[in-house]
Amino acid sequence: MKNNRHPARHGLLDESLLTQMPPFAMLRTDQIREILDLATSRRYEAGVAVFEEGFDAERFYVLLDGHIRVVRISEQGERIIALHIPSGQLFGIAAALGHTTYPATAIAAVESVALSWPMHLWPDFVARYDGFATQTYKTVGHRIEEMSSRMLELATQQVEQRIACAILRMINQSGRKVDNGIKIDFPITRQNLSEMTGATLHTVSRTLSAWERDGIIESQRKHITVCDPHKLVILSGTLAPT
Amino acid sequence: MKNNRHPARHGLLDESLLTQMPPFAMLRTDQIREILDLATSRRYEAGVAVFEEGFDAERFYVLLDGHIRVVRISEQGERIIALHIPSGQLFGIAAALGHTTYPATAIAAVESVALSWPMHLWPDFVARYDGFATQTYKTVGHRIEEMSSRMLELATQQVEQRIACAILRMINQSGRKVDNGIKIDFPITRQNLSEMTGATLHTVSRTLSAWERDGIIESQRKHITVCDPHKLVILSGTLAPT
DNA sequence: GATTTTGGTTGTGCTAGCGCAAACTCGCTG
DNA sequence: CAGCGAGTTTGCGCTAGCACAACCAAAATC
Numbered sequence: 303m304k305n306n307r308h309p310a311r312h313g314l315l316d317e318s319l320l321t322q323m324p325p326f327a328m329l330r331t332d333q334i335r336e337i338l339d340l341a342t343s344r345r346y347e348a349g350v351a352v353f354e355e356g357f358d359a360e361r362f363y364v365l366l367d368g369h370i371r372v373v374r375i376s377e378q379g380e381r382i383i384a385l386h387i388p389s390g391q392l393f394g395i396a397a398a399l400g401h402t403t404y405p406a407t408a409i410a411a412v413e414s415v416a417l418s419w420p421m422h423l424w425p426d427f428v429a430r431y432d433g434f435a436t437q438t439y440k441t442v443g444h445r446i447e448e449m450s451s452r453m454l455e456l457a458t459q460q461v462e463q464r465i466a467c468a469i470l471r472m473i474n475q476s477g478r479k480v481d482n483g484i485k486i487d488f489p490i491t492r493q494n495l496s497e498m499t500g501a502t503l504h505t506v507s508r509t510l511s512a513w514e515r516d517g518i519i520e521s522q523r524k525h526i527t528v529c530d531p532h533k534l535v536i537l538s539g540t541l542a543p544t
Numbered sequence: 545m546k547n548n549r550h551p552a553r554h555g556l557l558d559e560s561l562l563t564q565m566p567p568f569a570m571l572r573t574d575q576i577r578e579i580l581d582l583a584t585s586r587r588y589e590a591g592v593a594v595f596e597e598g599f600d601a602e603r604f605y606v607l608l609d610g611h612i613r614v615v616r617i618s619e620q621g622e623r624i625i626a627l628h629i630p631s632g633q634l635f636g637i638a639a640a641l642g643h644t645t646y647p648a649t650a651i652a653a654v655e656s657v658a659l660s661w662p663m664h665l666w667p668d669f670v671a672r673y674d675g676f677a678t679q680t681y682k683t684v685g686h687r688i689e690e691m692s693s694r695m696l697e698l699a700t701q702q703v704e705q706r707i708a709c710a711i712l713r714m715i716n717q718s719g720r721k722v723d724n725g726i727k728i729d730f731p732i733t734r735q736n737l738s739e740m741t742g743a744t745l746h747t748v749s750r751t752l753s754a755w756e757r758d759g760i761i762e763s764q765r766k767h768i769t770v771c772d773p774h775k776l777v778i779l780s781g782t783l784a785p786t
Numbered sequence: 787g788a789t790t791t792t793g794g795t796t797g798t799g800c801t802a803g804c805g806c807a808a809a810c811t812c813g814c815t816g
Numbered sequence: 817c818a819g820c821g822a823g824t825t826t827g828c829g830c831t832a833g834c835a836c837a838a839c840c841a842a843a844a845t846c
Contacts, residue, residue: 374692377782380700384692399685400678406692436642442684443641449691450616450626450648456698457742458622461833491793500699505833507795523793523842540619703803733823747803749825765812765823 315343315417319366323390324441328433337431341417346410348489352394355407359397361418365389368414369476369488373407373497383498385445386411386488388476392441397421399442411488456500459539464499465509466538469519473528482520483529491524561608565632566683570675579673583659588652590731594636597649601639603660607631610656611718611730615649615739625740627687628653628730630718634683639663641684653730698742701781706741707751708780711761715770724762725771733766 315338320326346352370387384406387393396405428435455464477484496503513519520527559576562568588594612629626648629635638647670677697706719726738745755761762769
């Protein structure tokens with residue numbers, strides 16, 4: 303997934319890009335060709351917003367490479383990370399759920415590449431491509447489940463457990479095996495982690511320091527490697543993060 | 545909505561029952577007749593579970609009358625209320641989002657009546673009845689938005705603000721105008737409110753007592769009337785509850 | 787390679803809200 | 817109508833985690 307970082311400008315997109323992606327997995331090559339011909343491809347620098355909360359939901363996206371953070375901001379300016387989107391998934395599909403504007407902001411966590419289509423093609427996609435709707439709604443289902451689990455955590459768990467859950471979740475979704483453990487393969491700062499757990503970055507930092515002392519994790523700046531996942535699960539209160 | 549509490553056993557259901565409900569609003573009478581003929585109607589006592597987390601998602605439901613609480617329980621036995629379903633809405637539609645089991649428990653908050661259909665009819669409904677899918681996914685969209693707002697609250701707001709948000713939300717969704725203000729038209733205990741906000745029932749009780757002293761609300765056991773919604777909005781930090 | 791920026795660590799109060807405990811009040815049931 | 821159970825109120829001490837603050841270190845920029 304990390305290769306081929308600049309897949310193409312229009313017309314040069316390779317069919318194989320979409321074949322592994324759930325929403326398109328069961329389509330024939332010629333169908334994928336059609337879809338690609340309608341797509342706009344764009345690269346986003348790390349930190350750049352793909353779309354912003356409140357703006358007209360004109361397009362829907364599929365992430366080809368990279369990682370997206372879905373973010374909401376409270377009136378007091380506090381930020382939370384509602385969701386992480388790994389590559390291969392659809393995002394910005396709010397309009398398919400009846401919204402006219404994006405209900406959250408999508409920010410590239412690393413340099414990312416996404417295809418997008420104007421929203422008016424959505425009904426065509428659903429009608430024409432078998433399994434597209436099903437796969438999409440499955441994705442929605444997962445995200446709902448994840449959100450409800452996170453609500454449960456926020457409402458009932460201590461900060462330390464919430465941090466553990468957040469890390470386990472990221473490992474499950476985007477962990478890469480490395481020699482000394484499993485590494486989260488996109489950058490996360492303590493600040494980010496605090497925005498995922500509703501804690502302060504200070505508390506997060508203290509907690510991670512303690513875990514590092516105990517050999518549970520290793521962390522470089524912006525990167526975390528879990529050496530002892532099992533201990534983390536214990537700490538998390540085993541809410542079996544989704 | 546409060547009349548006709550025992551709409552019927554099979555075969556005696558009245559078409560008019562469904563015409564005001566969004567998912568069926570744009571259907572012809574004969575289509576509604578078809579749908580009703582396939583439905584099972586059942587009454588649920590207050591406190592009874594319509595379905596439970598983890599069980600096979602065999603049926604989907606529409607609430608004709610009453611109120612449903614969607615509940616999740618943590619491993620430590622802590623409960624949270626993820627959602628309130630007012631009458632007229634679909635619920636238990638997890639299978640349409642790719643789940644094979646219900647991801648949460650649905651409990652009747654008051655004596656309630658719901659229709660249900662076996663899940664295998666879902667694809668037919670979507671295919672045959674125009675607008676059914678659209679309306680359904682709109683509902684899903686609202687619930688996602690509500691959940692994400694609540695995550696934002698849980699992560700960033702103080703307990704008092706969260707309680708204010710929770711009450712405002714219920715008022716918007718199911719407030720009934722009464723002489724001294726607006727009343728939430730289903731029973732809520734302090735315990736319930738604590739399960740919605742991730743606070744203890746003690747703190748909730750204290751907060752409501754203070755508000756009652758200040759004339760913002762009036763409360764009887766299991767019932768809350770908001771006398772001064774504006775003050776509550778101020779207290780809520782105006783996250784514009786969804 | 788000096789400087790600035792961004793991210794991380796750590797220490798020290800302080801307080802919101804929890805945990806525990808006790809008592810009180812409706813409304814129901816036998 | 818006594819007794820019970822469910823819901824509520826209130827007091828008190830304690831602590832998890834926040835706020836504030838100062839400092840450190842990697843990495844980007846010039």
